[in-house]
Amino acid sequence: MNHLTIILKPTNQCNANCLYCSAWEPGGKNKIMSQQTLEILFERIEEWVRHSKRTRKIKIIWHGGEPTLMPLDFFYKTIDLEKKIKETHGLEIENNIQSNLLYLDQEKLDMFKCLLAFNGRKRTIGTSFEPLPGIRIIKNGDYTTEWEKSIELLKKNNFPFGIVYVVHRRSLDEFDTIVETFLTKFPHTGIRFNPLYREGRAQNHACQSLYITPKEWGDFLVKLYRIWESHNKEPGWQPLKEIDALHFRKDSRACCDLAGKCGTTHLGIDTDGTVYSCGRGIDRKYKPYGNIHQNRISDILTSPARRAMNNRSAFLENTYCHGCKWWRYCHGGCPMDAAIDNNNDIFKKSHFCLSRKRFLETIYKEPFVEKCCS
Amino acid sequence: MVQQVILVNHNAKALEQSINKYRNKVRQVHYYGKLRDTLNFRTVIHDNEPHPGTIKSIKSFCGGPGGSFLEKSPLAAGGKSNSRTGFKKVVKIFVDAKEEIIRYAKMLQEQKCYICPRYPVEKVEDISLITSMGIAVDLLYKIDHMEKEAVLKILDLYLHHSSLDIPIEPFHSILVSRLKRTKLHLWNLHLMFPGGFYYVDDTGVTEEPEKLFKEDYLFLIDWKSHEFKRVNNKSHKKNSIKKYFEGIPKNHPDCVSCEHFHFCFAWGKYKKDTCFLWKAILDKLQSSAKEITQVMANKQ
Numbered sequence: 188m189n190h191l192t193i194i195l196k197p198t199n200q201c202n203a204n205c206l207y208c209s210a211w212e213p214g215g216k217n218k219i220m221s222q223q224t225l226e227i228l229f230e231r232i233e234e235w236v237r238h239s240k241r242t243r244k245i246k247i248i249w250h251g252g253e254p255t256l257m258p259l260d261f262f263y264k265t266i267d268l269e270k271k272i273k274e275t276h277g278l279e280i281e282n283n284i285q286s287n288l289l290y291l292d293q294e295k296l297d298m299f300k301c302l303l304a305f306n307g308r309k310r311t312i313g314t315s316f317e318p319l320p321g322i323r324i325i326k327n328g329d330y331t332t333e334w335e336k337s338i339e340l341l342k343k344n345n346f347p348f349g350i351v352y353v354v355h356r357r358s359l360d361e362f363d364t365i366v367e368t369f370l371t372k373f374p375h376t377g378i379r380f381n382p383l384y385r386e387g388r389a390q391n392h393a394c395q396s397l398y399i400t401p402k403e404w405g406d407f408l409v410k411l412y413r414i415w416e417s418h419n420k421e422p423g424w425q426p427l428k429e430i431d432a433l434h435f436r437k438d439s440r441a442c443c444d445l446a447g448k449c450g451t452t453h454l455g456i457d458t459d460g461t462v463y464s465c466g467r468g469i470d471r472k473y474k475p476y477g478n479i480h481q482n483r484i485s486d487i488l489t490s491p492a493r494r495a496m497n498n499r500s501a502f503l504e505n506t507y508c509h510g511c512k513w514w515r516y517c518h519g520g521c522p523m524d525a526a527i528d529n530n531n532d533i534f535k536k537s538h539f540c541l542s543r544k545r546f547l548e549t550i551y552k553e554p555f556v557e558k559c560c561s
Numbered sequence: 562m563v564q565q566v567i568l569v570n571h572n573a574k575a576l577e578q579s580i581n582k583y584r585n586k587v588r589q590v591h592y593y594g595k596l597r598d599t600l601n602f603r604t605v606i607h608d609n610e611p612h613p614g615t616i617k618s619i620k621s622f623c624g625g626p627g628g629s630f631l632e633k634s635p636l637a638a639g640g641k642s643n644s645r646t647g648f649k650k651v652v653k654i655f656v657d658a659k660e661e662i663i664r665y666a667k668m669l670q671e672q673k674c675y676i677c678p679r680y681p682v683e684k685v686e687d688i689s690l691i692t693s694m695g696i697a698v699d700l701l702y703k704i705d706h707m708e709k710e711a712v713l714k715i716l717d718l719y720l721h722h723s724s725l726d727i728p729i730e731p732f733h734s735i736l737v738s739r740l741k742r743t744k745l746h747l748w749n750l751h752l753m754f755p756g757g758f759y760y761v762d763d764t765g766v767t768e769e770p771e772k773l774f775k776e777d778y779l780f781l782i783d784w785k786s787h788e789f790k791r792v793n794n795k796s797h798k799k800n801s802i803k804k805y806f807e808g809i810p811k812n813h814p815d816c817v818s819c820e821h822f823h824f825c826f827a828w829g830k831y832k833k834d835t836c837f838l839w840k841a842i843l844d845k846l847q848s849s850a851k852e853i854t855q856v857m858a859n860k861q
Contacts, residue, residue: 495814498822506803534809
């Protein structure tokens with residue numbers, strides 16, 4: 188194992204009420220990671236680093252719920268624990284965060300300057316934005332207004348940020364507005380476009396009008412690509428940029444949902460220390476690998492549930508995806524998409540296969556050609 | 562470019578015609594036949610590839626200057642072809658009795674072929690007899706019917722015998738694939754992968770002639786042979802294995818959680834139960850590959 192990405196959810200609490208929230212649990216209790224669990228996590232990491240000859244990099248992505256709701260000293264404790272690992276083993280842990288930014292202030296930002304620093308540089312804060320009203324909601328005030336205040340704070344502090352945008356039915360109807368907003372307000376900001384997936388609150392009846400079909404998602408990507416192409420392929424709009432890099436430069440550093448090896452590179456750790464495949468695995472509570480309170484990381488990495496996740500890509504390549512010319516671009520997609528579509532069976536394709544094929548056939552016509560062995 | 566032509570035929574003329582017909586379209590030719598039939602092809606099959614490297618050459622590579630032994634494994638994916646004919650040839654001969662091998666030893670040594678024993682293999686000597694004559698062995702078709710102890714002893718012979726300089730398959734191909742981190746599939750080794758091979762009759766005509774020029778694999782089969790029966794309903798056979806594959810997560814959930822799944826793909830549970838045997842083989846080869854990798858890393 189050369190590197191490991193841990194999606195860490197220190198809390199499931201959130202100060203927003205987004206219609207399509209995938210992390211929301213019906214009747215779920217508010218949960219917060221204890222200091223003890225945090226300390227055990229870093230003990231487990233240290234134990235693993237000590238015994239593993241091949242560990243090169245660990246990345247933690249703080250997620251939730253809303254991670255900034257955690258007390259400041261929780262994160263300062265994290266900084267201390269990570270510093271200790273660096274001093275003892277020479278391993279620097281990279282931290283990223285995905286936050287709605289609604290609870291951001293200067294004090295927290297100062298903490299992030301320490302936590303998110305890596306190799307002497309600031310890491311990007313990930314956030315989400317919705318140009319259309321009535322989708323992302325908070326109890327008091329207007330979501331967009333509060334969010335934009337935080338963006339100004341980030342800009343004032345010269346802190347880079349990236350945006351995740353969830354594509355839904357209204358995005359299709361108001362495509363021009365969405366694109367225009369992103370191009371004018373965030374002309375140099377990286378944006379990741381994700382389709383709405385039916386998890387958490389998005390399963391509610393109220394959300395059904397926001398669902399999009401696989402065909403619509405594929406068509407959205409095609410339309411978006413044409414705009415992006417006309418702007419000299421700037422800024423970094425994902426997944427377009429990474430697919431383009433793969434196609435034209437054979438750069439295979441795709442995001443987890445296309446790389447087909449998330450089973451080997453990712454873990455998700457819930458508030459109580461239970462370990463899953465990733466953040467989406469936590470949301471779905473899909474076949475836990477173990478718990479850091481009881482299991483060492485080396486045991487978690489060799490658990491049957493993780494092995495099955497690892498083997499998914501090979502299974503699909505030799506069955507339902509066998510012979511697909513676009514295999515190298517997708518590797519069967521996200522296992523959790525397949526789980527949603529197939530009653531928790533990850534050994535099937537997801538319906539987004541259709542979307543990807545539609546996009547790839549339209550934009551690229553044929554896949555890139557590998558060099559032949561002669 | 563067609564990747565692979567498998568010829569199982571005792572008709573020398575037909576074989577030569579087939580090779581000539583597809584000469585520009587193939588990368589590999591496998592000939593599988595009985596001993597005496599194969600010897601008739603000595604003039605047809607010439608310019609054979611030298612044997613691939615063996616564990617001995619791997620070990621001497623670790624001790625000495627670099628070599629290209631990893632490239633020369635015809636049964637593993639991505640093997641190179643250096644012959645004048647432009648394609649790689651693999652000759653496998655099915656032998657009913659040890660005495661036949663002894664009788665034709667000199668000719669077999671010249672053939673550079675693989676002996677596939679059909680006689681009972683119960684002890685190491687059943688194989689070391691062949692390897693000591695400088696003839697390679699392929700146990701692929703025998704392993705599922707052998708005792709675990711015998712298999713592991715022969716595996717030990719392959720891994721540790723200091724003077725062994727001839728490969729024992731499928732151990733060698735598996736080890737090389739582990740070292741090179743290339744994909745290798747037990748079903749492909751058995752030429753049974755659904756959609757991976759096309760069946761063509763003795764005249765070389767396929768059911769779907771256009772596919773001959775588009776698809777990767779071409780399979781010419783002698784349906785009179787015991788090992789490769791002609792399947793009248795070719796799509797049916799393909800579908801029954803395909804259905805087996807798709808049913809693996811439900812019918813064999815242990816398989817999808819197995820670290821060797823990439824290689825085995827539930828072969829060990831297909832119409833039999835030799836899972837325990839393959840696991841033992843793969844565990845041992847995996848750990849040998851790790852050791853060799855470690856040695857190579859330390860040398861650099």
